[in-house]
Structure formats: structure tokens, C-alpha cells
Amino acid sequence: GENVEQHPSTLSVQEGDSAVIKCTYSDSASNYFPWYKQELGKGPQLIIDIRSNVGEKKDQRIAVTLNKTAKHFSLHITETQPEDSAVYFCAAVMDSNYQLIWGAGTKLIIKP
Amino acid sequence: ETGVTQTPRHLVMGMTNKKSLKCEQHLGHNAMYWYKQSAKKPLELMFVYNFKEQTENNSVPSRFSPECPNSSHLFLHLHTLQPEDSALYLCASSQYPGQGNSPLHFGNGTRLTVT
Numbered sequence: 001g002e003n004v005e006q007h008p009s010t011l012s013v014q015e016g017d018s019a020v021i022k023c024t025y026s027d028s029a030s031n032y033f034p035w036y037k038q039e040l041g042k043g044p045q046l047i048i049d050i051r052s053n054v055g056e057k058k059d060q061r062i063a064v065t066l067n068k069t070a071k072h073f074s075l076h077i078t079e080t081q082p083e084d085s086a087v088y089f090c091a092a093v094m095d096s097n098y099q100l101i102w103g104a105g106t107k108l109i110i111k112p
Numbered sequence: 113e114t115g116v117t118q119t120p121r122h123l124v125m126g127m128t129n130k131k132s133l134k135c136e137q138h139l140g141h142n143a144m145y146w147y148k149q150s151a152k153k154p155l156e157l158m159f160v161y162n163f164k165e166q167t168e169n170n171s172v173p174s175r176f177s178p179e180c181p182n183s184s185h186l187f188l189h190l191h192t193l194q195p196e197d198s199a200l201y202l203c204a205s206s207q208y209p210g211q212g213n214s215p216l217h218f219g220n221g222t223r224l225t226v227t
Contacts, residue, residue, distance in 0.1 A: 004154070044218050098211070098212065099168070100211040102155045
């Protein structure tokens with residue numbers, strides 16, 4: 001079945017620097033890749049997503065890239081700020097009617 | 113209120129107790145979900161309801177029993193739980209059925225501790 005690997009499990013960066021979180025998926029038929037952010041004491045919240053017909057999507061300081069050949073996608077956060085500290089989850093789904101397959105999460109720590 | 117509301121926020125129960133988790137969504141969505149979140153593990157989908165009908169049960173033990181009386185409310189009834197059931201239980205909703213069709217909106221979860 002589908003499997004999603006997420007790395008690193010913990011990432012610590014200096015405020016103002018960039019952060020990159022990577023995910024790989026196993027099923028080449030996957031076509032939708034969302035990223036969720038979970039702040040302490042809250043549920044996950046969708047921050048950006050990408051479909052397999054595009055290679056990159058950007059929304060202000062966050063961007064997601066997709067490499068279908070290598071079956072991996074990445075979240076990029078530029079000019080990190082303290083409010084970016086959270087756990088980030090990637091996910092993949094083969095078809096819109098199927099279940100999301102989740103990564104194990106990356107705890108992002110922004111050092112002042 | 114807006115969004116997805118879960119109660120209680122914290123719950124401690126013994127293995128012989130019976131308790132229920134409640135979820136309410138104020139978004140007019142048609143699909144609702146129960147997830148289990150354990151530390152450093154992927155979210156585990158437990159149950160899916162589309163238009164009040166259960167469509168997924170991911171091999172969840174019968175000590176967890178869901179109930180969806182209408183499209184806005186979702187319950188998770190708990191009985192004779194085990195310590196390994198201690199986790200954060202998240203409720204989510206989406207406008208359309210199918211987790212690839214529309215974003216999931218999560219509640220803040222119920223932190224369950226089984227003693």
C-alpha cells in the first residue's frame with residue numbers, strides 16, 4: 001500500500017533562515033499532496049497543497065515543490081519567524097476518493 | 113461558534129469506564145472523520161462518515177464505537193479501553209467526501225489518558 005516517509009523528524013533553524021522538510025511517497029499514482037501545520041494544543045491546519053499537474057506552488061513565505069519522477073515533495077519556508085514553530089505533516093493521496101496517507105511529522109523549532 | 117469544536121479537551125478514564133467524545137462542526141460540511149494521533153507517528157484514520165453514513169472503519173477495535181446523528185455532530189463512544197489507547201483524538205470535517213477533494217478542518221482534539 002501507499003507509504004509516506006517524512007524527514008527530518010526535528011528541524012531547528014535560526015530565525016530568518018530557511019527551512020526545508022522533505023517527503024517521499026511510494027505510489028506513483030498519487031496525485032494530491034497537502035501540507036498541514038499543527039501548533040501546540042491545536043489540530044492540524046492546511047497551509048498549502050499541490051496537485052501532480054504542477055511542479056511548484058508558492059504562497060508568500062511558503063512553497064511546495066513536487067518531483068514526480070523521484071516521487072518526492074518538499075515544503076520550503078523562507079525568512080522563518082517564531083510563529084512558524086509547529087509540527088508539520090505531509091500527506092499524499094492516490095485519488096480524491098481515497099484516504100490521505102500521512103507522514104510522521106516534523107517538529108520545526110525557530111531559534112531566536 | 114465557527115469551525116470544529118471538540119469536547120472535552122482532556123479526559124482521564126479507567127479501563128472499566130464508559131465515556132464519550134463529542135465533535136461538532138459549524139461549517140456546513142458533509143463529511144466527518146475521527147483520527148487517532150500518537151507521538152511521532154502518522155495520523156491514523158479511524159472512521160469516516162459521509163452524509164451521516166459510515167463509509168470507513170479502519171479495523172478499529174470494537175471498544176471504540178462511533179455515532180453520527182446528523183451531518184454536524186459526531187461522537188466516539190469509549191468502553192473498556194486499554195492503556196495503549198491513550199492518545200490525542202482528533203475530529204475533522206470536509207466539505208465533500210473524499211480526503212483529496214477538499215481540505216480537512218480539524219478540531220483541537222481530546223487528550224485521552226487511560227489508567
